[in-house]
Amino acid sequence: MTKHLITHLRHVDIAMPDLDRQVDFYRNLWGLTDVARDSGVHFLAAEGSPEQYIMRLRRDDLKRLDLVAFGAATPADVDELTSRLVKDGVTLVHEPRALDTPGGGYGVRFFDCDGRVVEVSADVGVRVHRRIEERESIPVRLSHFVVNSPTPEATVAWYVRHLGFRLTDSLALPHMGELMWFLRCNEWHHSFAVSRGPHVSFHHASFEMRGIDEYMRGTGRMLRNGVEKVWGPGRHKAGDNTFSYFLDPVGNTVEYTTELELVDEDTWHPTVFDATSEDVADQWGTANPMNEIVASRQFNDPDKGVFIAPPI
Structure with a gap:
């Protein structure tokens, strides 16, 4: 039986010229929390989620999907997945390595068949999160x-x-x-x-x-x-x-x-x-x-x- 190496969806990262309006929307209307920022990049978390962030917003001249990120259970699973991808001729964006995004971790990036960038990571630090209360209308x-x-x-x-x-x-x-x-x-x-x-x-x-x-x-x-x-x-x-x-x-x-x-x-x-x-x-x-x-x-x-x- 084939071992399933992907465990869950981590985050979706998008870019756009008008970063300020995007950040205002997701933080002040949609209900996400701005947890980190650096030179035109914002990392937004859901208060009920242990993920360090669930959406990354980046300023760019182009509107684009930067990447979609999934989790793996262990660094060994990231390496095993990478070996399978390379064997099947999938183009890597980078080899498995330490990640410098919030929570760190160990991950690989590659292109899917349509040209999207996919990231798979393990050992990402867990964010301190909380229970969403009754009538609190923000994402879990x-x-x-x-x-x-x-x-x-x-x-x-x-x-x-x-x-x-x-x-x-x-x-x-x-x-x-x-x-x-x-x-x-x-x-x-x-x-x-x-x-x-x-x-x-x-x-x-x-x-x-x-x-x-x-x-x-x-x-x-x-x-x-x-x-x-x-x-x-x-x-x-x-x-x-x-x-x-x-x-x-x-x-x-x-x-x-x-x-x-x-x-x-x-x-x-x-x-x-x-x-x-x-x-x-x-x-x-x-x-x-x-x-x-x-x-x-x-x-x-x-x-x-x-x-x-x-x-x-």
Whole structure:
């Protein structure tokens, strides 16, 4: 039986020209904590998460995804993964080494098949975190990250083969086949997902809230502050999680969610859900309809950083 070397999602790192507006949004509206900064880079944590940070914001002339980071259990697992990647011809950004980001650790970076930078690390210091209180509408943790790919079948196959992700479920349209694949690396229904899109880009990042009340309070805060809502509030069928999608100041889609389904590795069998079913899109029937306008918001701009490693 193949050993699974990826344990969880750590953080998502993005860059943009207007750093100040991004930091203001994520810190003062979205509910993250600015824990470290250095020369145009901010590290933002979730108060309920032991991760040193769950999002890194960096000033750059281009809007881009810098990297997506996953955890491994031990440095030996990082080395074993690296050996597998090199054997399979995957291009490394850097060999396994000590990391100089908050919490340190030991990690490797490489390009996926679409040109995104992926980091896998172990031995990162645990952040002192706390219990999120009742009615406190700030993120507990980073829930999952979704990307767009014009060749999603190949992208899914790459993450399954090289990083050991498992397919949980997928969404399909009768006239075009499967359009979104939910991938897991632990008991959560999905930590990563791939969506069919016109170009390589950031689809959405999702943040787990304490419960339904906190999720709705956070959703209301975004609406009261005039943040553009993309879709929601509602409850998906695949994953059984709640959703409220909004656009951040540079046009990336971010989601408040809660109650993402947990799966049993030994008994789970993937389901292909019909995305045209109203119940699949939104079990509650409270969200605005999923249509071409909603989908196009999540296509985002083409990623300007494909096959270009970030400077830090």
